[in-house]
Amino acid sequence: MSLADTQPEAAKQADVAVPELLGPWSLMWRKFRRHRVAYVSLWLVGFIYALALFGDFFAPERLDDTNRRGIFAPPQGIHFFVENEDGSSEFQLHAKARKVQVNQSTMRRSYVDVPGKIIPLGFFVEGYDYKLLWLIPSNTHFFGPKDPDDVVYFLGADRLGRDILSRIIIGTKISMSIGLVGVAISLVIGVSLGGLSGYYGGWVDNVIQRLIEFLRSIPTIPLWMGLAAAIPLGWPPLRTYFVVTIIVSMIGWTSLAREVRGKFLSLRSEDFIVAARLDGLSDWEVIRKHMIPSFSSHIIASLTLAVPMMILAETSLSFLGIGLQPPIVSWGTLLKEAQNIRTIIEAPWLLLAPGTMIVVAVLALNFLGDGLRDAADPHAH
Amino acid sequence: MSDPILKVRNLDKHFPIGGGFFGKPTDIVRAVDNVSFDVERGETFGIVGESGSGKTTLGRCIMRVLSPTNGDMTLHRKGKDSLDLVTADRARLTESWQDMRMVFQDPQSSLNPRLRVLEIVGQCLRKSEGLSGKALSDRVGGLLEEVGLRKEFLMRYPNAFSGGQRQRLGIARALATKPELVIADEAVSALDVSIQAQTLNLLQDLQEQFALTYIFIAHDLAVVEHICDRIAVMYLGEIVELSTTQDLFRAPKHPYTRALLSAVPIPDPRARHKAKRRLPVGDGGVPDKGCRFAPRCPHATELCRNETPKAKPMAGADVLCHYAGEI
Amino acid sequence: MLGFLYRRILYMIPTVFLVSVVTFLIIQLPPGDYLDTLAAELSDQGGLDEATAQALRDQYGLGKPFYVQYYKWITGIIFDWNFGISFEKNVPVNDLIWDRLGWTFGISVLTLLFIWIVALPIGIYSAVRKYSFGDYAATLFGFIGLAVPNFLLALVMMYVAFKYFGQSVGGLVSPQYIGEPWTWDKFVDLLKHIWMPIVVVGTSGAAALIRIMRANLLDELYRPYVVTARAKGMSEFQLLMRYPVRVALNPFVSTIGWILPTLVSGEIIVAVVMNLPTTGPLLLRALLVQDMYLAGSLILIVSLLTVLGTLISDLLLAWIDPRIRYQ
């Protein structure tokens, strides 16, 4: 080698020179792991999607089971020890059995414990029949009363005596999937329009940019309300679901398209893209091998941040009564039950239980997206 | 004796500026204007100029990263037909990109941070020769050794290299397709003094070894003088002087070249008291008519301000000045 | 600056046109038209007489193609300031909407002010004291503010106010003042009520702006010009306010453009929950009973106001940032 003589040290020092030898993806993962809240949120989001997937397994009661003896029943606590007759206590998960009392003068219901009577609780108990993942018949439930005939309202009950906890768990499926489906639609529209805009530039770019500016300048809620109100009430639930999803995804794609366009524009002038073209790669290969991997991490982060926005949008529409309609159960339709202040005062859990669920899910998704974005951005603070 | 590898004739590259959705461009920038030159096989042809002189645009037009507005360019390849670069379609261009390669200024941005060295250096071989697997890694490993890096670096990512090493990777990639012509655009400008010297040596060694022709674009006159055989000096899109290195540095003929040479600080404290030529500040704009350098030229006359000069061939050099040889 | 203004206003025209088309399209979406509704309603009272039906048909172009109806609608608005009539209430739309629009817009603007007053200092503090306790608190508030839907927050606040403070909730004034002329007491009563929708609507916006301000300021805090200002001998507070905060304000101002639509949106939904005399409940009701001219007028006007808000934010931006003005 003719050059060996000038380079002995350079070769030797190469390992010392830059201690960082991890690949870009592992570096990103390491950075993400350091963002502890985001890391915890990743697990939380995973758990919520598991709830959505295995809803019936986690729900102790059937979704639509009404119960006249449970109308507006308040949440019941879980107790750990029972006292035996001899005074010793023994570990046994249980809830206290209750009965309804109606005050004759005010016509108000109240629930009082039946002394000495308990409802034993347990894991992997027998309950109603369902199909796990729409396939496997089963009647095992994760947690609930050991006797299938007992009912315990961990998060209270609604005006028909339906179990809120079970309804929230089943509602997870609709609410969380609307986010995912909506994001998928946004992704397709956003990436293709943004990509077209950024790659071709010129008048294509101009038209798409104007379109985006236009869409962004319309206040979303009136627009959605208009669109959602146009959905005939007689439509089957599934069709309503998809139309609502499409309406909701209309917000997401504009910002995504802008982001993709910006990335395309900045990447297009990047030397390594020019170099790839000069290496003989076709336009499509340049996009696939170089451009998309370069901004995929950002896209993933923005998508993660778009999911909660869509969840909130669905919730708002359903709450107003122009989104999803019962009998579809989503967090939004659950909250619709808590629309007037009198109901809330009588049964605050109707508001607080699904509300907390929404806030937790949205928070977790936001933290996750934030962590992903920080990890993807080499210049993050 | 003359055996040009590249012929450039009357090349123009104009960029429209301004204008919105409805509007027409308000102005055009003539970034490269009526440029003609030949590059001889085996030589190092330098293009120097200050920022905004159009040297980088010119390099990118030759590579056809940018499409020229007007003019002709022909690449004469050994043992193959010659190629008209202006009219070539994508397939012919892709072919030309194997014989004509580019080394970029910023080794940081010209290497995709998400790909391994094997892929970065080897992707052109994958395309052009259909290599893959062991054959590809052997070839790339060999290339790495040729530029003074180790085979073992194949599976690393660019972030594991220092600036100088990255530029070596850029050079390895340029050499992968066994090109005849390499365009080095400010290839050593971003490097530290000591690394710059190593890289210049490497470029010279490789030139000898593989009989390469270089087009070396730079703003550093000392570097250009060191490595180039002939030099074109650009000012606001035009070549104002083109001559052999020796003539250019011994006896510059264009007033801009002279001013440029005299502005370069010389690393010898004893030279500091020599008389300096200082140019008045230009506003970067191009005058409507006449010589583009006239607003800053100490010798400008009415003729200069009104009539555009034509390139004057004199003693092996071309000078774009009405008074070439007189002042 | 004037040129910039003209250009912006010119850009607004196609947007406004599109907004009106989309609005009309939306209100045309549901099957059937006003006459069907009216005929159904009047059928108990012996049906709709043909002459009246024909008159209405002519007036609104019902049964004609979409563009004819649109043309009648929009020319009515432009030339006669006639937004049509509310089918449900059988009064001109004009009589119903202006008061409510005034409240909607007033609350939105007040909310914008509230957001700025809250977000600006907290955002600055959060960036300057990065990773301090206050910063974490602001970040947490930011995330939670973004995660709680407006209507949920409204319900919770109403619940808390009622349960723990025994305050009457809903409406902008106490029931006894409704329909009464304005007096000092009524005004005070208004103030007692209006803060709640403002806080509810503003929380998510303030949370978003704190995050944006923090990120922008962090981008600017370590710029070389800050070092320059420090090297001049300025005190930290002085230089913070004069340089990085001013630059970071840019995107802050431009947020009017996008925050106004979300505020109006949020106001509409909160108004439904809190029973405010603004456009929200009216629009919702109009949409549910398919009172198309009323719904269409509301959507159109609210959208126009937002477009106008965007224009104002662009102008403000140009006013504080010379770089945009001179483009």
Next chain:
Amino acid sequence: MPQIHMPTDMSIAPPEGSPLVEIRGLKTHFFTDDGVVKAVEGVDLDIFANRTLCILGESGCGKSIMARSILRIIDAPGKITAGSITYHGREGGSVDLARARPGSKELRDIRGSDIAMIFQEPMSSLGPITKIGKQIVETLHLHRNLSKAEARELAIEMLAKVGIPKPAERFEAYPFELSGGMRQRAMIAMALSCQPRLLIADEPTTALDVTTQAQILDLIAELQDELKMGVMLITHDLGVVAEVAEDVAVMYMGQIVEKGDVYSIFENPQHPYTQALLASIPRMGMTRQRRLPAIQGMVPHPLARPSGCAFRTRCNHVIAGKCDAQTPPLVSRDGSEVACFLHDEGAKHV
């Protein structure tokens, strides 16, 4: 090349009087997540009035951090961990800048007024949306008791002095409206508006074209003559050093490896690094060499600082068992000071 200058031009008189700034044992370290980067590792330096001191070094050698340490404008996580920077004020008092409280009045009064600084990137170093004139006036108001009109007049005067045409018009201009050279002139006008005793110029011409660079260097030299101020110019360009320096300090990995007057550095370099650096640059107008004698290897990673002499990994004259064991001290030799064991008693001269 025949020289026709007087012999007095060939050498440089030693500095007179006491130094403006005395730096002793200065260490500035950066406490990063990955470890401690010793950006400045024990620097001794004197800066005199009416003299130009050039700090020469490659990127990452700590020259810029050293200069910023003087004004105490190092961004976190950087910290001065040892040493002193004594500034002798106009009225005879002296201040240890290394120990002054950050952001204290004492420190701020010196910044911009006694010691001013200009930076590499004139675009990003000027406030982007503040008028040029306002930025200068602001400096004047900070340090001098002037009325608005007086300050404005003085600022326009400064703009004229640094060779900006139509200064009254440019007073109202924003930085983005000026060319790179004009911006750097405006920056100089701002730095010199309070007539500082020391100007620190951190790579002031690196971002500029050669022809503009020449003008800016001329300008600094002229103004130095006029104001009799000290200039500390930081650069990696040997040409610039040869052009303007009286004294030179060569830095490598946070330490000064050699310092002396410009003639001894260029004509009789003592340290192997200085020698190699001088040999490795292509020179204009010299006989063309086939190959440049390049320095081998690369600068070690700042977190992997070699033991002993930092340059030993690239040095051709390593003395085994010595260079890797101890850090060579800066010792006087032939009119300059050098930190290398080759110059110890008994060691063979290179």
